[in-house]
Amino acid sequence: MTRVLIVEDEPQLRRALGINLHARRYDVVTVADGGGALRAAAANPPDLVILDLGLPDMDGVEVIHGLRGWTQVPIIILSARDGQDDKVDALDAGADDYLTKPFGMDELLARIRAALRRAQPNEDAPVITTETFTIDLAAKRVTRADVEVRLTPTEWHLLEVLTRYPGRLVTGKQLLQEVWGPTHGVETNYLRVYMAQLRRKLEAEPAHPRHLITEPGLGYRFEP
Amino acid sequence: MTRVLIVEDEPQLRRALGINLHARRYDVVTVADGGGALRAAAANPPDLVILDLGLPDMDGVEVIHGLRGWTQVPIIILSARDGQDDKVDALDAGADDYLTKPFGMDELLARIRAALRRAQPNEDAPVITTETFTIDLAAKRVTRADVEVRLTPTEWHLLEVLTRYPGRLVTGKQLLQEVWGPTHGVETNYLRVYMAQLRRKLEAEPAHPRHLITEPGLGYRFEP
DNA sequence: CTGGGGCGCTAGGGAACCGTCAAGATCGTC
DNA sequence: GACGATCTTGACGGTTCCCTAGCGCCCCAG
Secondary structure, eight states, X not given: OOEEEEEOSOHHHHHHHHHHHHHTTOEEEEESSHXXXXXXXXXXXXXXXXXXXXXXXXXXHHHHHHHHTTOOOOEEEEESOOOHHHHHHHXXXXXXXXXXXXXXXXXXXXXXXXXXXXXXXSOOOOEEEOSSOEEETTTTEEEETTEEEOOOHHHHHHHHHHHHSTTSEEEHHHHHHHHHOTTOSSOHHHHHHHHHHHHHHHOSSTTSOSSEEEETTTEEEEOO | OOEEEEEOSOHHHHHHHHHHHHHTTOEEEEESSHHHHHHHHHHSOOSEEEEESXXXXXXXXXXXXXXXXXXXXOEEEEXXXXXXXXXXXXXXXTOSEEEESSOXXXXXXXXHHHHHHHHSSTTTOSEEEOSSOEEETTTTEEEETTEEEOOOHHHHHHHHHHHHSTTSEEEHHHHHHXXXXXXXXXXXXXXXXXXXXXXXXXXSSTTSOSSEEEETTTEEEEOO
8 A cells, every 4th residue: 555654733734634645545653743754654665745834943954855855755745935946946956846835635635646646657566476387577587496487479469368357267269359359250270379389388298288278169267 | 858748728828938948958849739749749759748737638547547557757747726636637647747837947957857857767877787787777878898998878878778778678569659659569670770789889799799789579678 | 998188398380580691771981 | 061870771582481282190970
């Protein structure tokens, strides 16, 4: 879960932010001053920081520097001051975004999403693991006993379609149309050949497959 | 030099932005509408886009989508509207930042610096090291056995995109579009030529590459 | 027991893809 | 305007991949 560190001295706003973010399924940690922020971030590195500039114990820019000394976590600034100099200083110190109070919760949430999206270049880590092999769909990479297995484009395409419906039956016609195009639907010999190759490359005993299962007369099934 | 694409229909503001950014040593390209923005970006991919949402010919969010279809270039939104929905839509469409008019030039410049700083992939590893060569992304330098290797701009750009996804497969189409612009997607000649040059300059045995790997029919992979 | 259908498996020809080289075109600089 | 560096384009073998045909196995029905 995404951990958000909220640094805000006003109890009311701190509470409102915590409730709203918690409702959005963020893992929320709240602190009231800069020293607490640095300690909390060090003890439990967050994925995003929401930082009020007007803190009682230290200057907000100091907090930014304290974080930027060792982490690149996205920092979103909240501030009551609308002065340009404040914004410039905070952004140049390494902040990622700046909101002036009063602000709307929807805008803050959108900016949080944007900051997280930037920080993590669209990596929704779709990794599928079985006893004998591991499939990393994003990296297009299959390893078996820590050894990389090379798949051809067609083999990949077929495996991708099968893993899209884990544990469920996929008919031969559907596989053919997804991989070879809508005009194909009956040439089941393609399937037999490529399923055999996939099993040979992935299964421990290709003659007795445990994950790429044949459903006679119907189609195939991928069993995680 | 850093190329900035300014999309602004008001002639006066367009001119002011151009002058200010040019004075800051940015390479400035200005257009007045959304269609021109997409064409200009395609012809000459910029390093950053400043986009006014209130364009005469098309909705600003459409322009964002048109760019996000093929590039991760930072986009900063300018808008006269202060509505939350506008901001949410733009940021969710893939914009990186949002300024409401009127804004100060210093703040815009600070946000530009912040966006460019974020765009640089030196968040985790400004220096990538392999057995045979070292890549310093921040300094744009490559050394091999402590000797600096000279790369042409295109070679560097290609290497940058590959190293942005270490260990992951990058398709030929994606490489072509990131380096040569969205209109290129099939001229795989370019890729073959430049991959060969990179391998000749970086790999110990260019005929048997260990870090710049070909995945036949799929694309290429940078192996750290 | 026998024949047939569905499925697994292998090998080979042709096509697509890739690495390489070289020459022309283009750009920037002096 | 000349020069060097860079980018583009085309062509050539070598490699990989896709498709096809054929054969053997298993199961089951006749």
